[in-house]
Amino acid sequence: MTEHIGFIGLGLLGLPMATNLADAGYALTVYNRTASKAEVLVARGATLAEHALDAAQPIVVTSLWDGPVVELLITPAFLDRMKGGLHISTTTMSPKLSTQLAALHAKHDVAFVEAPIFGRPEAAVAKQLAVPYAGLAEAKQRAKPILTAMGASSLFDLGEQFGTALATKLAGNFMIFSAVRSFTEALEMAKHAGADPKLVVEMLTSTLFSAPVYQSYGQRLAAGEPGLVSKIPAKDLGLYVEAAGQLHTPIANLFRTMV
Amino acid sequence: MTEHIGFIGLGLLGLPMATNLADAGYALTVYNRTASKAEVLVARGATLAEHALDAAQPIVVTSLWDGPVVELLITPAFLDRMKGGLHISTTTMSPKLSTQLAALHAKHDVAFVEAPIFGRPEAAVAKQLAVPYAGLAEAKQRAKPILTAMGASSLFDLGEQFGTALATKLAGNFMIFSAVRSFTEALEMAKHAGADPKLVVEMLTSTLFSAPVYQSYGQRLAAGEPGLVSKIPAKDLGLYVEAAGQLHTPIANLFRTMV
Numbered sequence: 001m002t003e004h005i006g007f008i009g010l011g012l013l014g015l016p017m018a019t020n021l022a023d024a025g026y027a028l029t030v031y032n033r034t035a036s037k038a039e040v041l042v043a044r045g046a047t048l049a050e051h052a053l054d055a056a057q058p059i060v061v062t063s064l065w066d067g068p069v070v071e072l073l074i075t076p077a078f079l080d081r082m083k084g085g086l087h088i089s090t091t092t093m094s095p096k097l098s099t100q101l102a103a104l105h106a107k108h109d110v111a112f113v114e115a116p117i118f119g120r121p122e123a124a125v126a127k128q129l130a131v132p133y134a135g136l137a138e139a140k141q142r143a144k145p146i147l148t149a150m151g152a153s154s155l156f157d158l159g160e161q162f163g164t165a166l167a168t169k170l171a172g173n174f175m176i177f178s179a180v181r182s183f184t185e186a187l188e189m190a191k192h193a194g195a196d197p198k199l200v201v202e203m204l205t206s207t208l209f210s211a212p213v214y215q216s217y218g219q220r221l222a223a224g225e226p227g228l229v230s231k232i233p234a235k236d237l238g239l240y241v242e243a244a245g246q247l248h249t250p251i252a253n254l255f256r257t258m259v
Numbered sequence: 260m261t262e263h264i265g266f267i268g269l270g271l272l273g274l275p276m277a278t279n280l281a282d283a284g285y286a287l288t289v290y291n292r293t294a295s296k297a298e299v300l301v302a303r304g305a306t307l308a309e310h311a312l313d314a315a316q317p318i319v320v321t322s323l324w325d326g327p328v329v330e331l332l333i334t335p336a337f338l339d340r341m342k343g344g345l346h347i348s349t350t351t352m353s354p355k356l357s358t359q360l361a362a363l364h365a366k367h368d369v370a371f372v373e374a375p376i377f378g379r380p381e382a383a384v385a386k387q388l389a390v391p392y393a394g395l396a397e398a399k400q401r402a403k404p405i406l407t408a409m410g411a412s413s414l415f416d417l418g419e420q421f422g423t424a425l426a427t428k429l430a431g432n433f434m435i436f437s438a439v440r441s442f443t444e445a446l447e448m449a450k451h452a453g454a455d456p457k458l459v460v461e462m463l464t465s466t467l468f469s470a471p472v473y474q475s476y477g478q479r480l481a482a483g484e485p486g487l488v489s490k491i492p493a494k495d496l497g498l499y500v501e502a503a504g505q506l507h508t509p510i511a512n513l514f515r516t517m518v
Contacts, residue, residue, distance in 0.1 A: 130466035156462040167452035171445035178441035186430035193426035203415040207389035211470035
């Protein structure tokens with residue numbers, strides 16, 4: 001494949017996803033605030049962009065910290081360079097901002113697909129990412145093989161309305177937080193009552209809670225390791241509550257006091 | 260099999276579990292506050308006890324609303340009649356009360372096994388119950404085939420310390436409550452953001468949350484049906500907080516305001 005992709009953001013997820021694209025034969029121009037992160041990709045033949053604008057290829061993938069950073073980099077000048085192209089936005093941001101960005105892209109004749117990523121860096125390396133995505137049918141069709149090459153093992157089409165894939169991502173992140181914090185609290189209680197946490201984890205994660213999120217965190221909790229350590233939940237809980245508007249979110253409100 | 264079992268409590272779980280025992284060939288003497296519930300078992304050859312004391316067979320299974328009801332029925336006079344026997348207690352109660360009951364049984368030379376049940380009535384009928392159990396090794400050995408015949412597809416040995424199987428059950432019930440209420444809250448947010456709840460449920464329950472608890476409740480929530488309807492969570496959340504003693508239980512405390 002010789003399709004040219006501009007890849008912006010080589011963080012914990014961005015780097016392995018870009019590496020997967022390079023390995024799949026895509027020609028990459030990469031940009032990252034800290035340029036040294038790109039070394040492994042340059043060694044694989046990628047071009048290092050000095051400025052973000054130089055990464056404005058016909059197809060662009062962004063993997064950034066939050067929505068405002070995407071806004072900062074994907075400027076009108078950037079979009080003019082991409083005319084007729086496609087931007088696959090994997091950053092977790094508010095559904096509202098994603099919808100606004102999609103409209104801005106449309107004005108510049110650039111297709112926009114929101115495709116936030118479920119999965120830890122190891123899952124990106126192993127190409128086991130779960131990815132909900134939303135956008136116009138034609139754009140999604142174009143994005144699909146790229147997302148698969150990036151490491152998506154499960155792609156879920158949420159439809160054409162922007163914001164829906166992001167809402168799914170925010171729902172899932174909140175549920176991960178809820179599952180891990182509830183498991184943590186419950187295991188403390190069980191230990192207090194004299195139970196061996198390893199046995200409790202084994203019982204629960206092999207029956208009612210036989211899902212990856214409980215199994216992976218359960219092992220860590222049973223071993224006395226901390227559950228959630230990432231800074232991401234605090235950010236995403238804020239986006240969740242914002243996305244809920246006037247709805248009551250008592251559980252998320254409590255969790256925001258716990259991060 | 261001609262082993263004689265006294266079965267006390269023919270509620271939503273008790274009735275199908277007793278029916279499974281009758282079908283497996285055990286001779287049953289059953290007792291229930293509302294005697295009419297026993298009809299289907301009497302039709303299968305079970306004896307209906309007029310008083311609870313008449314159900315004091317060498318092996319007794321109790322399936323009652325809460326610990327105080329067990330205390331009310333399993334009196335010293337009852338235990339004297341069971342001398343040398345075994346009581347399999349499936350009622351969800353506090354780990355502390357179960358430990359006290361075990362000591363009382365020991366005084367009367369009756370073995371005690373705590374075996375609280377995970378599973379809805381349909382799961383009892385389908386013999387798909389998950390059962391953590393605790394007690395002395397010999398008593399558990401005796402209880403095992405009976406629990407299996409009652410409908411346990413997964414039996415988890417928590418050890419010899421009483422209270423540990425109950426702590427596991429309280430942990431699991433709290434986690435079910437947490438999972439369902441968090442899922443409910445998250446789906447409302449996603450709907451508000453324009454997402455189709457059916458697609459969100461499909462995505463999340465086929466990836467990170469591919470566990471029975473999310474799959475069964477997710478279908479109901481996506482169809483607009485209420486999540487948890489049982490009265491049991493309120494009772495069990497109280498037992499959970501009690502079992503946690505002086506530990507902080509912010510999540511359970513919030514949930515107690517939500518039932």
